[in-house]
Each structure stands twice: as C-alpha cells, then as structure tokens.
Amino acid sequence: MHKVAVIGGDGIGPEIIESGKVVLEAAGEKFGFDIEWTGFDIGADRYLSTGELLTEDDLKDLEKYKAIYFGAIGDDRVKPGILEKGILLNLRFYFDQYINLRPIRMLAGVETPLANKRPEDIDFVVVRENTEDFYVGIGSRLKGHEKKTLEVRRDIYSVKFGLDVETDSDELAYQIGVITREGA
Known part of the structure; x- marks a missing residue:
C-alpha cells in the first residue's frame, strides 16, 4: 500500500488532482498496487479563512x-x-527538494509548431534549480535609499548580505541568488 499525501491547492488544482487520482488508481489496478490518499487542506481558501499558510504541524x-x-x-x-512563498517554497525548502525535473516528450498524434518534428525528435529532460539561486527569495524594490541586512538560513548554510542601495530612479529592483555545490 502506497500512502500519499494530497494537496489539491487552488483554482483548477483540486479538479486536476481528482482526475489524476483516477488515472493512478487505474494504473494500480493494472500493475498491482494500491494507494491510500490523505487530503490536506492547504491553500488560498484556508489562508483567507484562518490566516494560515503552511504550519509546522502540517x-x-x-x-x-x-x-x-x-x-x-x-x-x-x-x-x-x-x-507561493508561504506554501510552495516552504515545502521545497523543508523537504530540500533541490531538483525541479521536467520531462518533455512529444506524443504521437500531437501537432507541434516546430517544423517537421516527430515524437522521436522530441524526448528530453530539463533539470532546473528548485531551492537555491533566485528561489531563496531575497530581494526588494525601492525608491531612494535603503540600508538593510538580508539573511537566508538553511541546514547547509547561513548567509547574511549587508546592503546599502541608493537610486535616483523611479524604482529599482534587485534579487540575490545563492548557489552551493550541493544544490547545483
């Protein structure tokens, strides 16, 4: 028995999850495995009614x-x-999900705007950063002058950036990325 936590989330998320569960249960019947689903009420509705995003108990x-x-x-x-920061990124950091893996495959019978490409031509995997670089979420927007310290604490590092930013522009934005050998 495979025990799987389910977070339907927002918008069409719950509807897509329900359809996906039907497909996974059909696969289980065909290949001989069972899934026990446990739903978690995490998303915008809960946030709007209680002010909670993702708690330590969750x-x-x-x-x-x-x-x-x-x-x-x-x-x-x-x-x-x-x-996004309070739920999605919090989950990624807590479980150290450092890889965002995106398989890409063209299916037979599906048209593509790429000239003369067939399913055997399009089959690859994109590996993206998921918890470091700009995902650490340290940055800001400002007008005028700003002096502050930005911090990121993780199990594998703790870093502080002392900033002294000044601009005559109507608005300046900055984002700081952090990359470790382990994360990369």
Whole structure:
C-alpha cells in the first residue's frame, strides 16, 4: 500500500488532482498496487479563512509520507507571492527538494509548431534549480535609499548580505541568488 499525501491547492488544482487520482488508481489496478490518499487542506481558501499558510504541524504530518501529490497554488484573492512563498517554497525548502525535473516528450498524434518534428525528435529532460539561486527569495524594490541586512538560513548554510542601495530612479529592483555545490 502506497500512502500519499494530497494537496489539491487552488483554482483548477483540486479538479486536476481528482482526475489524476483516477488515472493512478487505474494504473494500480493494472500493475498491482494500491494507494491510500490523505487530503490536506492547504491553500488560498484556508489562508483567507484562518490566516494560515503552511504550519509546522502540517510539515510534521506531511513528513510521514513518501510522496505528496500537489495540485496548483495561486488565487486572485491573495496578493502574488504570499501563497507561493508561504506554501510552495516552504515545502521545497523543508523537504530540500533541490531538483525541479521536467520531462518533455512529444506524443504521437500531437501537432507541434516546430517544423517537421516527430515524437522521436522530441524526448528530453530539463533539470532546473528548485531551492537555491533566485528561489531563496531575497530581494526588494525601492525608491531612494535603503540600508538593510538580508539573511537566508538553511541546514547547509547561513548567509547574511549587508546592503546599502541608493537610486535616483523611479524604482529599482534587485534579487540575490545563492548557489552551493550541493544544490547545483
């Protein structure tokens, strides 16, 4: 029995998750495995009603599962960045999910705008950073002058940046990336 935590999330996330569960259960019937699903109420609706994003208790409960089936995060009722940082990035950092793996394969019968390409021509994997570089989430926007310290603490490092930024521009934005050998 495979025990899987489920976070439907927001928007069409829960609907997609439900359809995916049907497919996975059909695969289980065909290949002889069972899945026990446990749902977690994590997303915009909970945030808007309780103010909670992802709690320590949520993380401890999710830690009991080998897999988390995750829908989508994002809702027009919540300012951009709040759900993404408070839920998605928090999960990535907590579980140290340093690889964002994106397999790409063209399926037979699907048209592509790429000239003369067939399924055997398009089959590759994109490996992206998931917890370091700009995902550490340290940056800001400002007008005028700003002096501050930015910090990132992880199990494998602790780093502080002392900034003294001054601009005559209407607005200046900056983002600092951090990359370790292990993360890269």
